[in-house]
Amino acid sequence: MLNELDPILHSQLRLAIMSLLVSLEEAEFVYLKEKTKASAGNLSLQLDKLKDAGYVEVIKTFKNNYPLTKCKITKKGIKAFEKYINDIKGYLHLE
Amino acid sequence: MLNELDPILHSQLRLAIMSLLVSLEEAEFVYLKEKTKASAGNLSLQLDKLKDAGYVEVIKTFKNNYPLTKCKITKKGIKAFEKYINDIKGYLHLE
């Protein structure tokens, strides 16, 4: 019932990032920044943690000579997100 | 959709405590310690934070000459817990 909550996902900003990526499949750094209202620095660091965990893929490209960072959720990330949902449901008394 | 998650509740141990108290209405320190598998020190500190937030009431009594700490969720605590559930649902794509 009260399982461990994946500490990588149990963080407001990282959970918000994953929440967006799980529906979008892919999103740009700036888009995530706007949607989550995070600072660029914080977002950069939290994306790094998600990348290190293998939950997202971070692809650095260029667009109009500007750097453009694209973020994609991985299969491992989707699984982890789904597990987190089920685990936290135990805490919230949802089914 | 992506509301702020109450930082007092967005902590595994404090959420577990609240999850237990919301159904039990009242629980002893030692019971919470067993159920959450937390150390006494950590539990004591996190209970304090919940108390400071007005989410739980901590009642110190004695039983067989031993200290006995009882914990009760408050109305404010129940409301906060329910709001947390709705807020995090936005992140989890639940209704």
Place this chain on the structure above:
DNA sequence: GTAAAGTGGTTAATTTTATTAACCAAATAA
């Protein structure tokens, strides 16, 4: 009766995490 161990905690110290503030390289605008 007194030393050792157990109960039920609290508090101080440490570790871990998250957030901010400072920075950087390249591009554009004034």
Place this chain on the structure above:
DNA sequence: TTATTTGGTTAATAAAATTAACCACTTTAC
């Protein structure tokens, strides 16, 4: 050409969680 903006990264700091050390009292064992 010197600001300013874009799109970030990284070092420094603040905040949070966890552990380790402690405390008061009780019971047990000698």
